[in-house]
Amino acid sequence: MELTGAEIVVRCLAEEGVDFVFGYPGGAVLNIYDEIFKQNKFKHVLVRHEQAAVHAADAFSRASGKTGVALVTSGPGVTNAVTGIATAYMDSIPVVIISGQVPTPAIGLDAFQEVDAVGVTRPCVKHNFLVKDVRDLAVTIKKAFHIAASGRPGPVLVDIPKDVTAHKTEFAYPDTVTMRSYNPVLKGHAGQVKKAAQMLLDAKRPMIYTGGGVVLGNASDQVVDLAKLLHYPVTNTLMGLGGYPATDRQFLGMLGMHGTYEANMAMQHCDVLLAVGARFDDRVIGNPAHFAREQRRIIHIDVDPSSISKRVKVDVPIVGDVRQVLDELLKLLKASKEKPDESALNTWWTQIELWRSRNCLKYNRESEIIKPQFVVEKLWEVTKGNAFVTSDVGQHQMWAAQFYKFDKPRRWINSGGLGTMGVGLPYAMGVQLAHPDAQVACVTGESSIQMCIQELSTCKQYRLPVKIVNLNNRYMGMVRQ
Template identity: 70%
Template structure:
């Protein structure tokens, strides 16, 4: 059953507990066998986890006992399991590390589903530890039981039910490996209460090999050569980048490619900051909330390079209409299932975005041919004509402070500083994306694919814990702030 905050103490190190991050794992008096809860803590320590967000309950009591006995991992008590996962999510988005949350069985799991689905839609690496009723009670409608594996299956990259304490350590190693590699995503590890109490010898593997999971990193050389030829012969080229560039830590490579070629570039909502908003080659966001010039360039280009983007409905609208304009499309993505999912592409390249861009840059440098500057200059003349519409201009009034002005004022106050911006979902989110000019990646933290209201505040709190010296601002609305 759920417990009050007073039942779980997470304050300064107390007497009788280890004060060294590795004290519990290096002590010569450590028992040869550990219970499942202690093994879980050791695994988290081995993965370098420093913060875990959660809410206690009956099925995870032994895990909380183990957390209480160490001080290298800080537990952050939330008021709702959804906020625990959102905070871990915000932490992961800002740092690139795997975020970790801990919830109890039954309602703890179901409360966490929205947070898990939010991370899944935006490919955020999380490991969510869920409590479960004892193994003997599974399937018998026990108190606070739910089918965690079944409920979460559509909104996780993978999930595990650990029925044997001897499998716990290797399962956690697999969970972290799956969460952070390939296309990142949330992984659920469901631990029955008796497994968290049973004992076994502890060994955490250095690495895991999974025959059924081996994501491709290197792009196909032949496909990359074809892409280079298309780009160098393009008359109206365009680079369309998405959240995959941020997740793949490939912003530097994308910027280098844009500078080498001199091509226009657009970033999706999840990709803002991959190229600097201050760069003249950046045309703003594409799609229904994007700029006129970004969309007109998308519709009239002859070669489109899509990097870590998925041609979602908010960007291209109806795929049939998008496909009616003839153009050649190159699509780079770590996830093969994302390629040609909504729009048929001409040159698919499956691989890690960073690795593929590096190879693409290398081949362009070695190529004898260069882009036709005169032709590209004509293309820029057309783009600048579209820019002259100033589609984001708005009327000001001495009597009314408009939301756009507020966002622009915040940008003026914080430009060039160590600042993170979170937002909830709605029109204020679009104003923030349009009028705050992000020059760096991982500074714009919001829910894209699922569009989850209520994420802004827990995102901000998760980021502040990860980046205590940074300024963090949450742009929210009256509906969202009341939700979480």
């Protein structure tokens, strides 16, 4: 059966099980919009700015575990979307962005609303495509979804000239795609996993350090099982919050420059560090030359080989899907007759409790002025810890991370890598659509909220009951700090 390129795009999205497409129309994508109007397989969400379209698709993915989809027109539609694309790229979020392009014969001629979308987005996508032949369209979209969600996830852009959306070809959507140049490793090396197991059993001052890869890799249960089996302390990065229950006593709090004293001290003084789905970011370790200078050994599990030994040299690198690797590691530890040194572990926990006793997050509770920390604590109490919390970027983001106790993964949605102000409200939209019956709260500040405040109109149009907690301190607080 012959279909137009626009019909093929819509059919491909339906085949992928897409629930929502977040977009904004324009001349180069009108053919696609005409076909969207005719179908009922997925819903289109009309945002008020292309940046918000990608942010909302990004948050939908974070909250649901599915690949988000955004649709933008050529030229300014693409350039408006770049901040959203870069935000998803820095946090490894699977989003497929479909962009319109000027007709194929006009490419390179400075046509109206022409931008080199592939060139502009190359630094901030996992991959991108320019489709010049309608016969390549279906397989290209299949590749885009495969690349976005496999290995280390990330955004993929498919740029489609307007004439390609009008041309016709036979439609056939492949079940799978194979790419000779792209074959991510998912199973960890058995010998390295065995080394890691022995190193963990030999540890005197162990530490488990988890990042966003644990949440995105759906490996939270495995981290909990590992920590409980060995009774080792756990810390999360900003992106990893919820990967281990924050109310559990073995959790030392968030790590890094905005983290707890006990988490940072334990990281600096441990003798064996297990890093899972984390990338040793500069906000976590500071100067690599000064990080954990005591004699220590590091095990690093990550699906992206380029993240291992990138900033800190590790002793046991394990490339693979974190969930699969942790399953193998747990099997070995459970089968082993050796157990951790209980005496050394008790001494280590005694030291950790001394660090914890400093109560580094205490604040003045007697003040007549409501403290932002108190607001976040009350939000946690009122929602009983069950809300999905999005945040913008700034002091309010760190207070939300520190004082809302996230016990479940995919409940904390924020921009960790790029630090994009303005994400909070469109994030809340995406999360609310992913979980229509859930409580969704956007913790923001008076500077950040204004950057995408036009999306209040989108919330009203689609009756999205998101709650906005605006911590107005009349400053760009983190910049001032």
